Amino acid sequence: MNETIKIIEELRTVRHFSDKHIPEEHLAAILKSCVNAASASARQTYSIIVIDDKEVMKEIGYVGKKMLVFTVDFNRIMDTAEYLGFRYKYGIPIVEFMTGSTDTILAAQTAAITAKSLGIDTFFSNCVHRCNMDKMCELLNLPEKFCFPLIALLLGYSDEKKSKQTMKGRLSGPGVIHFNKYRRLDNEELRNIVLEYDSSDKHFLSLIDNWRVKGYKHYLDYFYEKWVGCTRLNENQIKSSNPYAQAEEMLKKVGFLSDNASFI
Ligand SMILES: Cc1cc2nc3c(=O)[nH]c(=O)nc-3n(C[C@H](O)[C@H](O)[C@H](O)COP(=O)(O)O)c2cc1C
Secondary structure, eight states: OOHHHHHHHTOOBOOOBOSOOOOHHHHHHHHHHHTTSOOGGGOOOEEEEEEOOHHHHHHHTOOOSEEEEEEEEOHHHHHHHHHTTOOOOOOOHHHHHHHHHHHHHHHHHHHHHHHHHTTOEEEEEOGGGTSOHHHHHHHHTOOSSSEEEEEEEEEEOBOTTTSOOOOOOOOOSTTTOOSSSOOOOOHHHHHHHHHHHHOGGGOOOSSOSOTTTTTOSSHHHHIIIIIIOOOOOOHHHHHHHSTTHHHHHHHHHTTSSOTTOOOO
16 A cells, blocks of 8 residues: 555545635645646646635535536637637537546546645535536636536535544445456345445445434445435336246245346
């Protein structure tokens, strides 16, 4: 483990910030460092709006000491082309957006890592898509075309009295990492994932930690039902999604199929 890996492993979302001020030189270092992230054709198809007005942050969604709004933005490279007497040749819109989003998010994550290395905590939020977007664009004076707010990154120092201390777990095995070829998980591996989420020492439980008290068998039961709003299939629906469910059940009962196996 080296210092860089340690910093990355210590990244966690902090939702409550203290009043401690971020030194200007640290903010400058974060901004200078984040633009070093790779960007397609070195275009840096993003703009970063640095916000210190708490009212504006509140309007967008959350309040920190600073908020960085990372936007996918083609205006600068278009304006520069025009300045030189070119008409900018905009590519296929969705491809430009995909590439621009990749540039933007690499810069945003680099900002979060740099901040952590300076002892500054962070909080990513897509509140930029849930707030009154027209109002936000007006407050931030965003160009009307070819500029899209992708993510907000709040910066500050954790208010230790209000912030949870636990590190969050992550899946890092089968289903996440595939060697050479993609492989769908079998039922045994899916079961392991369900149990991994349940394990209290893994600290996956960013959304709720009393799901058992609330009557859920697994954390993911809570997650799918309450958080995502999925409807639970009844037995008939499960059977109709697998027409061989009865045969499968019987094969298990008579011992021709192991308990964890499935036809689908
Ligand atoms: C794209 C994105 C959007 C997020 N939006 C929110 C949000 O609006 N509100 C929130 O409380 N957390 C938000 N988060 C933080 C995640 O909930 C958090 O990363 C996750 O629970 C894991 O916790 P950790 O970052 O402490 O490991 C967001 C994270 C990402 C990457």
